[in-house]
Amino acid sequence: MDNNNKKAIKSGMLYTLSNFFTRSIGLITTPIFTRLLTKSEFGLYNNYLSWTSLFLIIVTLNLDATLISAKYDYEDKFDEYIYSVLTLSTASTCAWLIITNSFYTFFETFLGMDRICINAMLIYLLFFSAITLFQARERYYFEYKISAITSVILSLGTAFLSVILVMEMKDKLYGRIFGSVVPVIIIGAICYIFFIGKGKKIKIDYWKYAIPICIPYIPHLLSLNLLNSMDRIMINKWCGSEDAALYSLAYTCGSLVTLLMVSMNSAYAPWLGEKLAANDFYSIRKFSRIYILAFSFLAMGLMLIAPELLYILGGESYADAKYVMTPVAMGCVCQFLYTMFVNIEQFKKKTVGMAFASVLGALVNYVLNYLMIPRIGYLAAAYTTLVGYLCLLVVHMYLVYRLNYSKAYNYKMVIVVVVSMILITFLISFLYSNFVMRYAVVIGYITIFFMLLIKKKTKILSLVKRRN
Secondary structure, rough: OOHHHHHHHHHHHHHHHHHHHHHHHHHHHHHHHHOOHHHHHHHHHHHHHHHHHHHHHHOOOOOOHHHHHHHHHOOOOHOOOOHHHHHHHHHHHHHHHHHHHHHHHHHHHOOOHHHHHHHHHHHHHHHHHHHHHHHHHHHOOOHHHHHHHHHHHHHHHHHHHHHHHHHHHHOHHHHHHHHHHHHHHHHHHHHHHHHHHHOOOOOOOHHHHHHHHHOOHHHHHHHHHHHHHHHHHHHHHHOOOHHHHHHHHHHHHHOOOHHHHHHHHHHHHHHHHHHHHHOHHHHHHHHHHHHHHHHHHHHHHHHHHHHHHHHHHHOOHHHHHHHHHHHHHHHHHHHHHHHHHHHHHHOOOHHHHHHHHHHHHHHHHHHHHHHHHHOOOHHHHOEEEEEEEEHHHHHHHHHHHHHHHHHHHOHHHHHHHHHHHHHHHHHHHHHHOOHHHHHHHHHHHHHHHHHHHHOOOHHHHHHOOOOO
């Protein structure tokens, strides 16, 4: 294994662990804030989060998605490129600040937030874009340490400050929001200063390069956002708020797989870009086999302990929602798989097809929700979402095939893994009603897990300890 591969794997492993840890902090602190905030305040904060996730896509233009190709098209001027697209993101966010404040009455009504919350959201996005681009830059140079430290400081700082402000401020909703905004402003400002020193110049040519790539990517991400959220809206409409609460908590637990997927892909994408640039399809194909099997194995483990996770986060009253978690986790496996193909489309700057696939997936999910939720109930939404992700996987596999990059992955293996995991999903759901059998399987799973760790211990330690 060459030094670049070892450095990539080492940085990828440690970045994945740190990123998964920091992203899990939000889940861990959820029980604290549900007790400090009223139900109304907690609902308003989740409304704020929902709009923030949508505006993140629209306002910042998601320019970090262009780095996988820009790293090789502008290899010698990569920092200059990042600084230029950061200024584009800044210009876009400032324009939205002007628009929302000029027509604040309309936006307050439309978004269900007051002017202070809207401005806090946009200021958050202004500085968050700098952090996102900085961390992406570090990953593309396989420098995990500063990026990991940044994530940990940001997550812990947000959690700590939010608790303090919620306890001390009269308006607890503002305390929760400001607690998440202030750390981002501080760290984001430092990232801005870093890019000013590194980039120095702003070139409009870089904007012209980035915009055709990222603009088609916006409907792709918006559709994915709808794919993740429309089921809860439709459950609330047809089944009521209690079923919506059951589904939401189970979906949050099942989406731990998504946290793992995002963390792993953040490390995988830069390595993949390097291999694609070198036309090293053999290394991609070889590593992807292990990568897919490892992720699927971890997802299986989460499915097995789903009832315990639900009990910890929600208590006995949420026990019935455990049957939601297996199809949700399987949907996340499909999301993980199609993201591997999306990485290639991003590298080739073919984002129009990505947008089409995501719109199609969201449309399929909506139609199935419309047909099934009123008849079967909230559990149907978990399986319709899974079908939506399966559609996305099929379309993205086809798009990569059309790009003549199918040799990067073993298509037969991907199909076998998907079919096997779907069967395992139903089997684990069946085991939920048999405590003894499930725990026997859990013990077997843990035994296999540690056997694999022991077997690969030398290789893992050598990667972690090696200094490149």
